[in-house]
Amino acid sequence: MKFLFDASKPYELRASYQVQAQDIDLWQHVNNKVYLSWMEQLAWQHSLAVGIDIQVQQTLGKMMVVIQHELNYLAAAKQNELLELTTWLDPNEKRLGCCKRKRYYRILRAQDQHEIFNGHTLWACMDIKTQKACRLPQAFISAYFETP
Known part of the structure; x- marks a missing residue:
C-alpha cells in the first residue's frame, strides 16, 4: 500500500493499492475481511x-480502542484493480463526547472513480493502566487538526 499524506490536511490520509491474489476469495473478488484489514x-x-x-x-498512558465498525460493501473489487483508499476524521466532529472519535473510510476503483466501499469506526480512548474509558488527551485531538 502506498500512503499519501498531505500535511495541510492532517485529518485525511490517502493510499493507493493494487488488489493482490491473497486478497481474493472463492468468488474471485476481494474477501470481506480484507476490507477490515x-x-x-x-x-x-x-x-x-x-x-x-x-x-x-x-x-500519555492512553490508547484508542475500537468499539464499533460499520462496513458498507457497494461493489466488488477484483484482482489487479487499482484502488484509492481514504481515511479521515471529520474536522467539524473532533470528538463524540469526551472519550470517543469516529474515523471514516472510502474506497474508490481508480479506473472509473466508482465508490466500492465506505464505512466508519467508532474509537474510544482507554487508560492503559486501568483499562477504562477516559477523556481524549489534547495531543490525540490536535495532531489531526492542526497543520505543522
Whole structure:
C-alpha cells in the first residue's frame, strides 16, 4: 500500500493499492475481511503520519480502542484493480463526547472513480493502566487538526 499524506490536511490520509491474489476469495473478488484489514492499516498509518505512535501512547498512558465498525460493501473489487483508499476524521466532529472519535473510510476503483466501499469506526480512548474509558488527551485531538 502506498500512503499519501498531505500535511495541510492532517485529518485525511490517502493510499493507493493494487488488489493482490491473497486478497481474493472463492468468488474471485476481494474477501470481506480484507476490507477490515485495510481499515486497520489506514488508521494506524494515519496515526503514525501525525506523530501518534506506540511510544506517544505509552508516555500519555492512553490508547484508542475500537468499539464499533460499520462496513458498507457497494461493489466488488477484483484482482489487479487499482484502488484509492481514504481515511479521515471529520474536522467539524473532533470528538463524540469526551472519550470517543469516529474515523471514516472510502474506497474508490481508480479506473472509473466508482465508490466500492465506505464505512466508519467508532474509537474510544482507554487508560492503559486501568483499562477504562477516559477523556481524549489534547495531543490525540490536535495532531489531526492542526497543520505543522
